[in-house]
Amino acid sequence: MASGQSEFDAEISVEPAEGRPGAYVGSFGDGWRIGNGVNGGVIMCLATTALQRRLDLDGAHGDPLAFSGFFLTPSGPGPVEATTEVLRVGRTMSTGQVSVAQPGPDGALVERMRALASFGDLDASASVLQTAAPPDMPPPEDCISSTDAPEFLAAATLLDRIEIRLDPATAGWVGGRPSGRGEMRGWLRLRDGRDPDPVMLLFALDALPPVAFNLGILGWAPTLEFTGHVRGRPAPGWLRVSLSSQNITAGLMEEDATVWDSEGRFVAQSRQLCGIRTPRSAN
């Protein structure tokens, strides 16, 4: 399926807000939730779409290269606005800022996320000197489907939109036996067949269950800050996503993600800082 026809594209699309230059409006549906909140990747992709329109990047150097978002308050289904600012338009790269907001209980806009992002042309140079090799894992049909996930994930309507197939070696938490290791990996694709593109990779970087699950930390791990780098244009088909975390300190942990396309090419990576309630502090 081409981009532009899928439910993913409908979810992240925006239209110019009448009479307010640089502002765009959209709507979050009910189908992309984790618990009560809208998936962070969807929010980042909508913000990216708004910036692409503002920077008029449909054509030249319109690929997101770097995206850093700070999450301020939880998002929910309903109307959403993205207000953009142009920071720099260069010959080969452009940078902008975007603020995503939703109406609060009293109707006044409440900021959900503030982000900065740079755009360029992923095809500008084909040279690849070195990249991380894709993880060795069983084919999707031998992996554990997200439909086998524990009941507490049933509230995640997001899982109706995507297919996740977790490597059994890193999916012990699904059966209530977390591995204790800060790693998780799996296959990912959109359920409606929409193929990945550079914008969708920002979603893929934040779509797997939290790596914290493998450490026995099953509560909500809100993202405070997320930075993703898109490094290649993905081939159609399944993506491979690998998560890892090395450091859990003082109520904070990082989650690193790397994505390879169906041809085994490295195409994106991210790091996010999450707040966690450790088993000790949760008591």
Place this chain on the structure above:
Amino acid sequence: MASGQSEFDAEISVEPAEGRPGAYVGSFGDGWRIGNGVNGGVIMCLATTALQRRLDLDGAHGDPLAFSGFFLTPSGPGPVEATTEVLRVGRTMSTGQVSVAQPGPDGALVERMRALASFGDLDASASVLQTAAPPDMPPPEDCISSTDAPEFLAAATLLDRIEIRLDPATAGWVGGRPSGRGEMRGWLRLRDGRDPDPVMLLFALDALPPVAFNLGILGWAPTLEFTGHVRGRPAPGWLRVSLSSQNITAGLMEEDATVWDSEGRFVAQSRQLCGIRTPRSAN
């Protein structure tokens, strides 16, 4: 030496700009250059200092936790302004935005960097569940001093302000024999004896020579985007800094940095996206 008395603190300090709420002024000296540009870590620390003042964070939860900066144009010695915006002030965490600008040739301000940052209290929770172990390397006296660096680094006045002792196993480039591996590690401290603190860690994350040197890429590798996370309050003394890079694609590479304090505790990490001229594209 206590913070506040050192040349580092003088370099990153700001004062409120008269009559312009949220704006702060400072000055970059000539002593923190890499080539013609001011070291990126100095720019980030000045921006952080301005945000701390704006958010009135001298006391409670005033430690930088996450900092993401997008570099727009090269900075140079001379006057500098930081314009701040408060995004969210919470009970335990606050987030702001800062724009760093300098007068251009015609006197009009030119934006150098736009950044977002969150602040909290690194002492709020002492629980540490797991962290990366510090790298095994010889003591500083058995490492290679930055004063042994090749002549092309002579233009870096920054090297008069800091002491760097590189692990010989990762310093082949100093003698013209780059290892070909994307890793570098060394000891770091400020030459005037000023001990590290959370703000200074943002500087430490970006103070070593580029890891690209070990890949034979000796040209300028401008930082497009830098995100640093401060995860612990450092003990006095030498810091250990480890750099790595796995992916060099299409004129871009990431550089990951991790910092441990003199007691071997993990205290900070970062990832930056750099533009590079690969040996092929440089011809």
